[in-house]
Amino acid sequence: MGCCERLSSILLGAAMLACGAPALAESWFGDQGKLLLTAGFSTVEGAGGGGLTPWALITGYGSRDSWGANTYVTGIGLRDFDFSAVGVGIGIRDRVELSFSRQQLEGTDGPLDRISVSQEVIGAKLRIFGDAVYAQDSWAPQVAIGALVKHNRGIRDGGRSGAPDLVSVTQLGASDEDDIDYYASATKIWLAQGLLVNATVRYTRANQFGLLGFGGDRDDDATIQGEATLAYLLQRKIAIGVEYRTRDRHLGVDDESAAWDAFVAWTPNRHISILAAYANLGSIAAPLTGQTADQAGAYLSAQLGF
Amino acid sequence: MKLRVTTCAMLLLCISAHAEEPLFFRIGGEAKLKAAVDELVVVMLADERINFVFAQTELTRFKHLLYTQLCELAGGPCIYDGRDMRTAHAKLPIANAHFNALTEDLYIAFDRVGVSYALQNQMIALLAPMQRDIVKR
Numbered sequence: 035m036g037c038c039e040r041l042s043s044i045l046l047g048a049a050m051l052a053c054g055a056p057a058l059a060e061s062w063f064g065d066q067g068k069l070l071l072t073a074g075f076s077t078v079e080g081a082g083g084g085g086l087t088p089w090a091l092i093t094g095y096g097s098r099d100s101w102g103a104n105t106y107v108t109g110i111g112l113r114d115f116d117f118s119a120v121g122v123g124i125g126i127r128d129r130v131e132l133s134f135s136r137q138q139l140e141g142t143d144g145p146l147d148r149i150s151v152s153q154e155v156i157g158a159k160l161r162i163f164g165d166a167v168y169a170q171d172s173w174a175p176q177v178a179i180g181a182l183v184k185h186n187r188g189i190r191d192g193g194r195s196g197a198p199d200l201v202s203v204t205q206l207g208a209s210d211e212d213d214i215d216y217y218a219s220a221t222k223i224w225l226a227q228g229l230l231v232n233a234t235v236r237y238t239r240a241n242q243f244g245l246l247g248f249g250g251d252r253d254d255d256a257t258i259q260g261e262a263t264l265a266y267l268l269q270r271k272i273a274i275g276v277e278y279r280t281r282d283r284h285l286g287v288d289d290e291s292a293a294w295d296a297f298v299a300w301t302p303n304r305h306i307s308i309l310a311a312y313a314n315l316g317s318i319a320a321p322l323t324g325q326t327a328d329q330a331g332a333y334l335s336a337q338l339g340f
Numbered sequence: 341m342k343l344r345v346t347t348c349a350m351l352l353l354c355i356s357a358h359a360e361e362p363l364f365f366r367i368g369g370e371a372k373l374k375a376a377v378d379e380l381v382v383v384m385l386a387d388e389r390i391n392f393v394f395a396q397t398e399l400t401r402f403k404h405l406l407y408t409q410l411c412e413l414a415g416g417p418c419i420y421d422g423r424d425m426r427t428a429h430a431k432l433p434i435a436n437a438h439f440n441a442l443t444e445d446l447y448i449a450f451d452r453v454g455v456s457y458a459l460q461n462q463m464i465a466l467l468a469p470m471q472r473d474i475v476k477r
Contacts, residue, residue, distance in 0.1 A: 069444060070444070097435065099435050171468075171469040225464055
């Protein structure tokens, strides 16, 4: 582009602004052009989706002409652990999504009291084809692929003397502290029925999302896992739903199983979403805690975005 | 066994036949749909995001066109006699955000005249594919 062309386009832009051209809300916080609830939420891993499962929807309320973002704080009070996650996701032109999140799992009683593990996740998602919202005359879903690049930050003992020498998940039998989950999601909103359906396949080697590292002494291979969300649009601002996510076992000291949740999401406006759920993550590190009961409890997430 | 299957099939037919009553009548017919269109015009003209689009619009004609269009789409006894959506919006610089703003206003209008959310969604589902013809960029 020559300097004259550039200058003329700048002048044209300035002229449009000066004339109050109907360039819709081209402010720094995007056009917020999506319909309420159709931006989805931030999952515990940072990617846009439900609570535990990423959807093909791009996070934030920016339309394809703009951008949006969503930040979140999520806590799950499990039987013997506290799970917490914070993060941010950015959606660009309703096409690309980038996210960052940090999660922590901390023992609240028993042998793992006050012992915590944490990890960081950088996510990228690309919408491939389809439109979950407008294509109401078609069965085709919106489809996206994504990657979650995970880095385990190790074990920290905040307690008296529980396990002073335990610093890395590799000491628990995990093969690696870093790995990547790859996934593909298909999401369809059947507006006439008020349904949102999502199916995700994930290629992963993570133990408990990666909080207990990747691969392990029992089985070291990555596997394909399936995840699903079924949600009902109860009101214009309220959705209810269930999610299910299969998971594999790699560690001798963990008997990981499928996770599921049942949620209520309230989105009073494009800036706020509150999710309340019952989440069941199955057993976590039962051979260490001596507690084989399901680790389940209240899931609460507060999300701010535009 | 055969009898049971037949009974089941007949029951299903009855249920689906019942559900087949056109959306137009389930919404509440002409009175309700006209009230919703009137309300939509009030809401959209107050909506800073999109009201400039309707600055030159002849509202009586607009209401008639929108009513007959919704009525016909919903299986009511009307024939939409306006231009197709692509032609009608050809000169308007409509973006996704505008389209969705109007959709949102329609939800609000339906709310105000007392159409249930489930029926609103059935109506919106019939309109959503028009995004392809209406939105320019």
